[in-house]
Amino acid sequence: MQLGLIGLGRMGANIARRLMRDKHDVVVYNRSLDKVKALQDEGAIGVDSVEKLVAQLAKPRAIWVMLPAGNVTEHMIDTLAGLLEPGDIIIDGGNTMYKDDMRRAKALKARQLEYVDVGTSGGIWGLERGYCMMIGGEDKVVRHLDPLFSCLAPGLGNIERTPGRDGRDDRPERGYIHAGPAGAGHFVKMVHNGIEYGLMQAYAEGFDILKTKNSDQLPEDQRLDINVADVAEVWRRGSVVSSWLLDLTAIALAKDAKLNGFSGEVADSGEGRWTVDAAVEQAVPAPVLATSLFARFRSRQDATFADKVLSAMRFGFGGHVEEKK
Numbered sequence: 001m002q003l004g005l006i007g008l009g010r011m012g013a014n015i016a017r018r019l020m021r022d023k024h025d026v027v028v029y030n031r032s033l034d035k036v037k038a039l040q041d042e043g044a045i046g047v048d049s050v051e052k053l054v055a056q057l058a059k060p061r062a063i064w065v066m067l068p069a070g071n072v073t074e075h076m077i078d079t080l081a082g083l084l085e086p087g088d089i090i091i092d093g094g095n096t097m098y099k100d101d102m103r104r105a106k107a108l109k110a111r112q113l114e115y116v117d118v119g120t121s122g123g124i125w126g127l128e129r130g131y132c133m134m135i136g137g138e139d140k141v142v143r144h145l146d147p148l149f150s151c152l153a154p155g156l157g158n159i160e161r162t163p164g165r166d167g168r169d170d171r172p173e174r175g176y177i178h179a180g181p182a183g184a185g186h187f188v189k190m191v192h193n194g195i196e197y198g199l200m201q202a203y204a205e206g207f208d209i210l211k212t213k214n215s216d217q218l219p220e221d222q223r224l225d226i227n228v229a230d231v232a233e234v235w236r237r238g239s240v241v242s243s244w245l246l247d248l249t250a251i252a253l254a255k256d257a258k259l260n261g262f263s264g265e266v267a268d269s270g271e272g273r274w275t276v277d278a279a280v281e282q283a284v285p286a287p288v289l290a291t292s293l294f295a296r297f298r299s300r301q302d303a304t305f306a307d308k309v310l311s312a313m314r315f316g317f318g319g320h321v322e323e324k325k
């Protein structure tokens with residue numbers, strides 16, 4: 001299948017690569033053209049303007065926008081809306097706020113353009129592992145794009161099948177879900193990231209407690225010098241708390257058990273805040289997720305070892321750099 005792809009950052013470039021590996025035709029555009037050139041050398045058709053990208057694609061066009069959420073994406077979607085023709089499809093694969101999707105889908109529908117939102121998880125590892133995708137949009141449009149989703153998703157892999165799923169939609173088992181109409185994909189991804197904050201915070205606090213067991217504030221006969229790198233490693237193997245986030249923590253601690261390369265000032269891109277907003281709107285008690293968000297704010301005032309563990313995980317899955325000042 002043919003796809004236009006706008007935005008060749010950490011995620012976009014690897015999405016193009018994974019599609020090309022499966023013989024899909026990818027037409028790419030990026031504001032800085034050196035990234036276009038690099039992808040062109042790997043087999044993509046590269047263009048130097050959005051207009052040329054649109055002109056290269058057969059109808060109905062499918063264009064995946066993989067840009068930072070907010071104004072940059074909004075502006076690009078406005079530009080595309082002015083260039084595309086009825087039946088063409090805009091896909092937003094970034095971390096957009098789901099209410100923006102709902103608004104955009106309605107506005108684009110009035111111009112007979114289709115809109116699909118894709119919450120894309122997997123970060124910098126997606127090329128090899130595949131991307132977990134949470135998709136919102138009209139059923140017929142999502143089905144039309146299926147060859148792309150099927151290629152980008154991890155597939156069944158070697159994860160054991162869940163008993164009781166025979167005869168059901170097999171897309172979730174292959175790593176992507178059609179969650180509902182426009183906005184539903186990013187809503188599910190938003191909650192995914194809210195949970196991500198909570199899980200990360202739990203590991204971070206646990207490792208901080210282990211590490212400070214040798215504090216000189218404790219009575220001398222109660223101090224322990226725990227090897228946190230080894231604890232992370234052993235918990236990966238058969239323990240109840242094993243997970244990919246723990247794998248990433250183990251990688252970071254094996255490299256430097258003090259995490260000296262991290263400032264511990266933990267950034268956030270919005271989805272944790274929106275998850276807490278949704279919890280408030282729906283009157284759902286979400287104390288763990290809310291506290292995890294506030295812990296990130298606190299880290300910017302007074303970073304601890306726990307905050308460095310969080311930074312190490314964010315670097316691990318998303319390549320987010322929180323450098324030491």
Ligand SMILES: O=C(O)[C@H](O)[C@@H](O)[C@H](O)[C@H](O)COP(=O)(O)O
Nearest residue numbers: 121122123193267268269270318
């Ligand atoms: O599922 C994922 O692959 C990640 O969640 C990814 O989407 C990204 O790395 C986050 O946006 C980081 O989010 P914060 O900046 O809010 O930590």
